[in-house]
Amino acid sequence: MEFLLHPPFPSLLLPKPHHLPPHFPSSKLRHGRLQEPVMAFPQAPPLPLSLHETRSGAHAHPRHDRSIQEPDPGARPSGSSARSGVPRFFAETKLITVHSCAGRLGDARKVFDGMGHRDLLAWSAMIGAYAIRGMYGEVLALAVSMVEEGVLPDRFLITRVLQACAYAADLELGRALHSMAVRRGYMGRVKDVPVGNSVLVMYAKCGNLGCAHKVFEKMVCRDLGTWNSMIFGYCQSAEWEEARRLLDAMREEGTEPGVVTWNTLISSYARSGDLDVAMELLGQMEESGVAPDVVTWTSLVSGFVHMDRGDEALRCFIRMRLAGVEPNGMSIASAISACASLKLLNQGRELHSHAIKVGSVNNVLSGNSLVDMYAKCGEIVAAWRIFNDIPEKDIFSWNSMIAGYAQAGYCGKAYELFCKMENCGVRRNVITWNTMISGYIRNGDDERAFELFQMMQSHGVKRDTATWNILIAGSVHNGYYDRALRIFRQMQSLLVRPDYITILSIIPAFANLVACWKVREIHACIFHHNLELDGKIANALINAYSKSGDLTSACSVFDMHPSRNIISWNCIILAHLLHGSPNEALNLFCRMKQEGVLPDHTTLVAVIRAYGLMGKVSEGSQTFLNMANDYNITPELDHYAAMVDLLGRSGKLKQAYELIDEMPLIPNSTVWEAFLTASVMHGNVRMAHLAGRELSAIDPGDPRVQRLASSLQDLTGKSVDMPKEMAPNKGRKLDEAKSCSIEIRNKAYVFSNGDNVGLEDTVAELKSMMIKMGYSMLDIGIGILDVEEEKEEVIGLHCEKLAIAFGLSNSPHFRNIRIIKTARMCSHCHTFAKLVSKKYERHILIKDPKCLHKFEDGKCSCEDYW
Numbered sequence: 001m002e003f004l005l006h007p008p009f010p011s012l013l014l015p016k017p018h019h020l021p022p023h024f025p026s027s028k029l030r031h032g033r034l035q036e037p038v039m040a041f042p043q044a045p046p047l048p049l050s051l052h053e054t055r056s057g058a059h060a061h062p063r064h065d066r067s068i069q070e071p072d073p074g075a076r077p078s079g080s081s082a083r084s085g086v087p088r089f090f091a092e093t094k095l096i097t098v099h100s101c102a103g104r105l106g107d108a109r110k111v112f113d114g115m116g117h118r119d120l121l122a123w124s125a126m127i128g129a130y131a132i133r134g135m136y137g138e139v140l141a142l143a144v145s146m147v148e149e150g151v152l153p154d155r156f157l158i159t160r161v162l163q164a165c166a167y168a169a170d171l172e173l174g175r176a177l178h179s180m181a182v183r184r185g186y187m188g189r190v191k192d193v194p195v196g197n198s199v200l201v202m203y204a205k206c207g208n209l210g211c212a213h214k215v216f217e218k219m220v221c222r223d224l225g226t227w228n229s230m231i232f233g234y235c236q237s238a239e240w241e242e243a244r245r246l247l248d249a250m251r252e253e254g255t256e257p258g259v260v261t262w263n264t265l266i267s268s269y270a271r272s273g274d275l276d277v278a279m280e281l282l283g284q285m286e287e288s289g290v291a292p293d294v295v296t297w298t299s300l301v302s303g304f305v306h307m308d309r310g311d312e313a314l315r316c317f318i319r320m321r322l323a324g325v326e327p328n329g330m331s332i333a334s335a336i337s338a339c340a341s342l343k344l345l346n347q348g349r350e351l352h353s354h355a356i357k358v359g360s361v362n363n364v365l366s367g368n369s370l371v372d373m374y375a376k377c378g379e380i381v382a383a384w385r386i387f388n389d390i391p392e393k394d395i396f397s398w399n400s401m402i403a404g405y406a407q408a409g410y411c412g413k414a415y416e417l418f419c420k421m422e423n424c425g426v427r428r429n430v431i432t433w434n435t436m437i438s439g440y441i442r443n444g445d446d447e448r449a450f451e452l453f454q455m456m457q458s459h460g461v462k463r464d465t466a467t468w469n470i471l472i473a474g475s476v477h478n479g480y481y482d483r484a485l486r487i488f489r490q491m492q493s494l495l496v497r498p499d500y501i502t503i504l505s506i507i508p509a510f511a512n513l514v515a516c517w518k519v520r521e522i523h524a525c526i527f528h529h530n531l532e533l534d535g536k537i538a539n540a541l542i543n544a545y546s547k548s549g550d551l552t553s554a555c556s557v558f559d560m561h562p563s564r565n566i567i568s569w570n571c572i573i574l575a576h577l578l579h580g581s582p583n584e585a586l587n588l589f590c591r592m593k594q595e596g597v598l599p600d601h602t603t604l605v606a607v608i609r610a611y612g613l614m615g616k617v618s619e620g621s622q623t624f625l626n627m628a629n630d631y632n633i634t635p636e637l638d639h640y641a642a643m644v645d646l647l648g649r650s651g652k653l654k655q656a657y658e659l660i661d662e663m664p665l666i667p668n669s670t671v672w673e674a675f676l677t678a679s680v681m682h683g684n685v686r687m688a689h690l691a692g693r694e695l696s697a698i699d700p701g702d703p704r705v706q707r708l709a710s711s712l713q714d715l716t717g718k719s720v721d722m723p724k725e726m727a728p729n730k731g732r733k734l735d736e737a738k739s740c741s742i743e744i745r746n747k748a749y750v751f752s753n754g755d756n757v758g759l760e761d762t763v764a765e766l767k768s769m770m771i772k773m774g775y776s777m778l779d780i781g782i783g784i785l786d787v788e789e790e791k792e793e794v795i796g797l798h799c800e801k802l803a804i805a806f807g808l809s810n811s812p813h814f815r816n817i818r819i820i821k822t823a824r825m826c827s828h829c830h831t832f833a834k835l836v837s838k839k840y841e842r843h844i845l846i847k848d849p850k851c852l853h854k855f856e857d858g859k860c861s862c863e864d865y866w
Helices: 083-101 105-113 120-131 136-148 155-168 171-183 190-205 209-218 224-236 240-252 259-272 275-287 294-306 310-322 329-342 345-358 364-376 380-389 395-407 411-424 430-442 446-458 465-477 481-493 500-510 513-528 535-547 551-560 566-578 582-594 601-614 617-631 637-649 653-662 669-681 685-698 703-716 760-773 799-810 827-839
Strands: 739-744 747-752 817-821 844-847 852-856
Touching (some): 083 105, 083 120, 120 136, 136 155, 155 171, 155 190, 190 209, 190 224, 224 259, 240 259, 294 329, 329 345, 329 364, 345 364, 380 395, 395 411, 411 430, 446 465, 481 513, 500 535, 535 551, 535 566, 566 582, 566 601, 582 601, 601 637, 685 703, 739 799, 760 799, 760 827, 799 827
Parallel strands (some): 817 844
Antiparallel strands (some): 739 817, 844 852
């Protein structure tokens, strides 16, 4: 959800404007924002000021010189006035306090500006009134004016002004105040520790960690607030190791970390995404006897949600409730967002009820989370009701509702809100535009999506990387691969830096034989932008190079992979299987186990298939039987399909059928496909008939099954008892026209079955090749079950033969011939490709829906079994 893009972790060092001390009778602490101050700022008795006054009530002030100068020592102190003026001055100062407490900050300022004489107490009253409301600009302007009039702040007021410098990030004025504190002797005694702490916080919040460290080293006395301030500074600068070192150092000096110390570290690690360390610190916190509070748990829950680890976020939320800590609005909103990402409607409703009980349901943060949760769970009406009930809708409210309608497919309703929101005073941001573009492209309206994309700039909204990613991913999803590449190139030409999502979106589009040069182009872009260290990108590259026929490059990426995980190992093992190298796949499996990586579901499927390719029935069967005991993995349909393939390749059709008959799961099409292939390859008509009947029940319109019925009739010479859905219908086109693509000099050419128009030269070349090889075009194997393509006629050549002939004539001898085919190769074309590879000494790669065929020296990597 959008509000989680910038998780509002509360500052743990300085009290926010609305964080009044608990003894203020007229103030109310906002629910769920309770914080423990890091340091106590000793000051004059606090003023019980109202929180309802806004900045607009204050008078405007001219900009003062930001430097603070000590007054002339010889000047008459402003505090020395005629005895007769003291009662009037005291009454005016008290009137300032009364007006401030009543929320009349403007009236208080009028009294202050009208005073004939103002001493330190008057300045402190007025500065305190602004400071307690977070009006730090006014605080700093008054502080400068005060010194210009010859009144110097005491240690209590200088602490408050330093606090304002920290929040306003005014390093120049903060340095001047630091210098004044040193000259006035406010930095060397035990009672001056709060001043030193304020200086530390000022430097830390202004980003000057070097000065903060110098102040820290020179401090004679340090309290818990001192250590907290320094730890905060290092955490803010992402110097995690130094922050952890300080934690150990403070313990060695006898200062035990408090809840704020732990919260500073935990929230910082959670905010940076290093949640494993954050959880480790939580354990140390509990072991040290410090109970985590609502800030601790909220930081963790929000962090897990932000990193898309919703299940862990909910576990943290449950632990918080079990520990007796009452959640605040932020933690409830984060937990609801976790339910949204996991689409847990019932749990989301429970949290909705809890939000109603604690009174945070109308909070915009909780409201936005609920809108997102109901929308993602398909309850768009409930989402709309929550949206309408949010009293002060912000940009996230509108974006959440627009996203909800777009995700549900109601792009018209989404666009209505898109147009309406600016009339309601909420300006559309880049996320709003991205949401609408994503909604249109996801629902197939590419034209409207691109129209909005073009309109963004004219409406003053700059496209970000996510905008381009949406178009690229949408184009790939809709099958427009070349368009995705054009968008990617345009993105680069405009100097928009791609991120890992860009790369992960576009790589799968070119993971095929005729796009190998595009994979290399994208790989070069990855190097250019230093994205090669990302684990997901490395895995995607291994897969893309493998499917594009470049096993060597796939292995190279794998070997340079800095952090290989189980997905990396699976990718490279499957790559070797795809290229017909089962022995290397098994060697990699052994290496993986030696490195301590445990196999998963996919790994064991690959291992059983590898044993099948090598004809090692016993070893494959043992792996299948022992997988539950050895790896705690229960066999699933993919494992059974691999076992059927293993047994079928060895001709053990009876055992394969018994395995299917006895398996505890209902066989799917993959299982029966493996059994059908085995039956066809071994010429077992009865078993092929059985597999065909089962496949027909699963998918009656499968053209391959219909061709099987025709082949069975041709082979047996009589009508076969088949289901009506399988009855061959030679007058009807069984499926889409077969075609294939070939890459020549980085260009793709498409050929279709039987379409020889304009290809007379290629057909003549093909006939000449066949004569040279002594191979007749009509020599189709008789007695073999043909379940791939329709048999060729002289005038209707299969497209891969045309593509091979075209490739031989138009590419240099050292280039591989790369072909992608939409239908499985028939045995006739397979034999033809083997003969060409031997006769013309060329490597030919043909990828059909079933197998990658690598023809070399008259042999195929599939070993004639596909």
